Amino acid sequence: MSVKTQRGKQDPLAIRPGEPATRPRHRHRWGRVLGVVALAVLALVLTGVVTNAVLEQTERRTVAAYGERVAVTGGDVNVYRHGDSGPTIVMLTGYGTAAPALDFAPLIRELDGYQVVVVEGFGYGYSDTTAPPRTVENISSELHEALASVDVDQPYVLLGHSIAGIYDLYYANQYSDEVAAVIGIDASVPGQINGLAGQGNPLPRLVSATGLLRLATALAPSLAEPQSTAYTARELEQIRMLTNWNWANPAILDEANQGERNLSVVEDMTYPHDIPVLSFIKKEGSQAGWRELHEKQLENQDRGELVELDGGHYLHWTQAEELARRIDQFLSDAALNG
Numbered sequence: 001m002s003v004k005t006q007r008g009k010q011d012p013l014a015i016r017p018g019e020p021a022t023r024p025r026h027r028h029r030w031g032r033v034l035g036v037v038a039l040a041v042l043a044l045v046l047t048g049v050v051t052n053a054v055l056e057q058t059e060r061r062t063v064a065a066y067g068e069r070v071a072v073t074g075g076d077v078n079v080y081r082h083g084d085s086g087p088t089i090v091m092l093t094g095y096g097t098a099a100p101a102l103d104f105a106p107l108i109r110e111l112d113g114y115q116v117v118v119v120e121g122f123g124y125g126y127s128d129t130t131a132p133p134r135t136v137e138n139i140s141s142e143l144h145e146a147l148a149s150v151d152v153d154q155p156y157v158l159l160g161h162s163i164a165g166i167y168d169l170y171y172a173n174q175y176s177d178e179v180a181a182v183i184g185i186d187a188s189v190p191g192q193i194n195g196l197a198g199q200g201n202p203l204p205r206l207v208s209a210t211g212l213l214r215l216a217t218a219l220a221p222s223l224a225e226p227q228s229t230a231y232t233a234r235e236l237e238q239i240r241m242l243t244n245w246n247w248a249n250p251a252i253l254d255e256a257n258q259g260e261r262n263l264s265v266v267e268d269m270t271y272p273h274d275i276p277v278l279s280f281i282k283k284e285g286s287q288a289g290w291r292e293l294h295e296k297q298l299e300n301q302d303r304g305e306l307v308e309l310d311g312g313h314y315l316h317w318t319q320a321e322e323l324a325r326r327i328d329q330f331l332s333d334a335a336l337n338g
Contacts, residue, residue: 063241065078066078066101067081068150069127070149070150072145074122077128077146078119078120079118079150080100080101080120081116082115082118083114085115086113087156087336088152089111089115089157089159090147091118091119093118094313095259097124097161098224098242099125100124101120102125102239104161105231106228106320107324110320111324111327111328113328119143119146121251123249123255124246125246129251131251134255135265139167155180157179157336158182158183159183161185161186165184169270176275181330182278183280183330185280185314187294190266190293192263204247204253213247224240230317273301276302276330278307280308281294281306282311283309283310303334305330307326
């Protein structure tokens with residue numbers, strides 16, 4: 001029975017049976033606040049996505065590209081060439097390097113007297129960012145197609161940085177008649193840690209697509225720049241731009257996902273014994289057994305040399321002059337640079 005006032009009317013403030021003493025108005029209020037915040041965040045994310053996409057399209061239209069795009073199975077890859085005489089050195093980049101031809105620029109400048117060819121695989125530089133699965137087999141086949149398409153002189157020297165050491169190893173076994181020598185710059189080898197950083201992680205792509213990476217590199221340009229004084233201002237600007245374009249794109253993410261598999265494919269593989277191999281490794285901060293793994297790769301070679309240099313993983317950032325001197329001497333001793 002309802003509680004009545006003295007006048008016999010129902011008291012609007014009276015508590016009815018089964019009702020709480022107070023109504024949870026604060027819960028509704030917080031719910032509305034959270035809803036507004038969620039919508040604001042969503043609006044900011046969408047704004048970032050659209051702004052980033054518009055800026056990228058504008059950059060692609062207005063900034064001149066380097067190299068030439070050539071068709072291979074699955075799409076187009078970019079090939080950069082420097083020099084028109086001398087032996088050919090084909091350069092392959094390490095994992096996630098946004099602009100390979102620019103990243104190698106200090107070393108390319110030092111290799112006077114050589115024809116340098118940088119093949120930017122899917123996901124890198126000005127190449128397509130979607131691709132067939134990034135297996136070592138596909139990567140090697142695409143490289144072979146690209147070199148044939150631009151009519152590179154044979155035999156050529158393969159030079160690979162970081163994970164490209166695995167691709168060079170597989171390639172040299174598949175196309176040994178076309179490879180004169182192999183040079184590794186702190187290159188990956190069988191037996192190292194089994195995989196690549198970023199495997200199965202979607203967060204880097206989110207950071208890139210929403211424009212957060214672009215904002216970060218605008219506020220702190222050094223985040224995307226090589227740690228070196230050997231680059232021009234124009235090169236650094238373009239490296240930052242291509243970092244914003246290529247960071248964690250679909251091809252790069254799949255390469256990370258294929259890393260463990262690719263390393264297992266070459267697990268028991270060595271270079272053909274008659275192919276000269278020159279391995280540069282960083283002297284300090286290497287993982288345990290790094291030198292021993294590279295020495296093992298050279299045991300089978302008729303001509304193999306291991307050189308330790310001061311510097312970080314990207315030795316070509318700071319040791320370009322010394323790398324070029326050693327490369328020239330090694331190829332000369334192997335009668336490959338005349």
